[in-house]
Amino acid sequence: MKRTPHVLAIQSHVVFGHAGNSAAVFPMQRVGVNVWPLNTVQFSNHTQYGQWAGEVLAPHQIPELVEGIAAIGELGNCDAVLSGYLGSAAQGRAILAGVERIKSINPKALYLCDPVMGHPEKGCTVPAEVSDFLLEEAAAMADFMCPNQLELNSFSGRKAQSLFDCLAMARALLARGPKAVLVKHLDYPGKPAEGFEMLLVTAEGSWHLRRPLLAFPRQPVGVGDLTAGLFLARVLQGDNLVSAFEFTAAAVHEVMLETQACASYELELVRAQDRIAHPRVRFEATAISL
Numbered sequence: 001m002k003r004t005p006h007v008l009a010i011q012s013h014v015v016f017g018h019a020g021n022s023a024a025v026f027p028m029q030r031v032g033v034n035v036w037p038l039n040t041v042q043f044s045n046h047t048q049y050g051q052w053a054g055e056v057l058a059p060h061q062i063p064e065l066v067e068g069i070a071a072i073g074e075l076g077n078c079d080a081v082l083s084g085y086l087g088s089a090a091q092g093r094a095i096l097a098g099v100e101r102i103k104s105i106n107p108k109a110l111y112l113c114d115p116v117m118g119h120p121e122k123g124c125t126v127p128a129e130v131s132d133f134l135l136e137e138a139a140a141m142a143d144f145m146c147p148n149q150l151e152l153n154s155f156s157g158r159k160a161q162s163l164f165d166c167l168a169m170a171r172a173l174l175a176r177g178p179k180a181v182l183v184k185h186l187d188y189p190g191k192p193a194e195g196f197e198m199l200l201v202t203a204e205g206s207w208h209l210r211r212p213l214l215a216f217p218r219q220p221v222g223v224g225d226l227t228a229g230l231f232l233a234r235v236l237q238g239d240n241l242v243s244a245f246e247f248t249a250a251a252v253h254e255v256m257l258e259t260q261a262c263a264s265y266e267l268e269l270v271r272a273q274d275r276i277a278h279p280r281v282r283f284e285a286t287a288i289s290l
């Protein structure tokens with residue numbers, strides 16, 4: 001029988017709704033992965049509501065929790081680490097120390113870093129020390145990075161001017177160490193208005209994918225976290241990177257369709273669960289080059 005993969009997922013938790021682990025854990029489980037959620041914050045709701053209650057986990061808790069798992073002899077069963085929103089560079093360094101510890105016991109373990117910097121237009125940004133940390137330190141250790149275009153622009157210090165420019169930026173990030181860069185959401189002048197586009201860049205090649213752009217009165221939050229979690233889950237299930245990319249686009253689109261049909265602001269993950277596991281739609285990634 002095929003072993004069930006295990007993922008240590010280090011990101012935020014919201015009590016109500018879906019963002020961070022609250023957007024990623026259930027879908028990862030639904031596609032067949034055991035998830036160990038390590039919640040970096042516990043907030044009442046995601047921050048786009050403009051108000052929330054709750055607390056940030058003290059940075060020393062991250063190594064303590066990882067050591068606790070080591071102490072019961074289970075850390076070597078960790079197949080991958082997923083990290084999302086970071087409150088500080090210190091929290092990021094604690095995560096990298098955990099990744100290093102896990103890779104020393106299980107050299108095959110993977111690390112996916114979602115370099116969350118928020119959307120300036122959504123009113124959510126991270127301190128400069130966090131973006132420096134992501135580019136200078138996390139990229140060197142990550143097997144996969146999943147920025148959106150705003151995050152990629154921020155790494156590059158300029159705005160992408162074309163699709164090929166996005167590709168060049170993703171390749172520059174790839175050159176810092178990861179095996180693959182998944183750009184979850186492209187944005188460039190001249191992008192067709194009716195499409196939502198993504199990019200996968202590896203040492204072997206680059207692939208572009210377009211799915212329909214759906215209209216929402218308020219953009220749902222947590223889509224990036226869902227995307228990163230599903231991509232990692234499918235890679236751990238044995239998909240090649242292009243198949244995992246195509247699966248992720250389809251499964252996320254199914255969630256967006258269900259969310260739109262329910263006129264919901266929060267992602268309809270429970271209602272869409274069968275379609276997450278078995279998407280009815282399919283989008284083909286097409287190879288592109290510079």
Ligand SMILES: Nc1ncnc2c1ncn2[C@@H]1O[C@H](COP(=O)(O)OP(=O)(O)O)[C@@H](O)[C@H]1O
Pocket residue numbers: 119148149184185196211212213214215216219220221222223224225227253256
């Ligand atoms: N098919 C779609 N149609 C319309 N909006 C979408 C679609 N897929 C994702 N989105 C929206 O696009 C943004 C996704 O951007 P991305 O950068 O991947 O993630 P996030 O902002 O969640 O980290 C979110 O605002 C999400 O609600």
Ligand SMILES: Cc1ncc(COP(=O)(O)O)c(C=O)c1O
Pocket residue numbers: 012013014019020043045046047048085116118124220221222223224225226
């Ligand atoms: C607590 C929390 N975690 C994570 C996120 C990131 O979500 P997204 O996937 O939309 O980038 C947000 C966005 O507002 C948030 O409030």
Ligand SMILES: [Mg+2]
Pocket residue numbers: 116117118224225
């Ligand atoms: Mg995001």
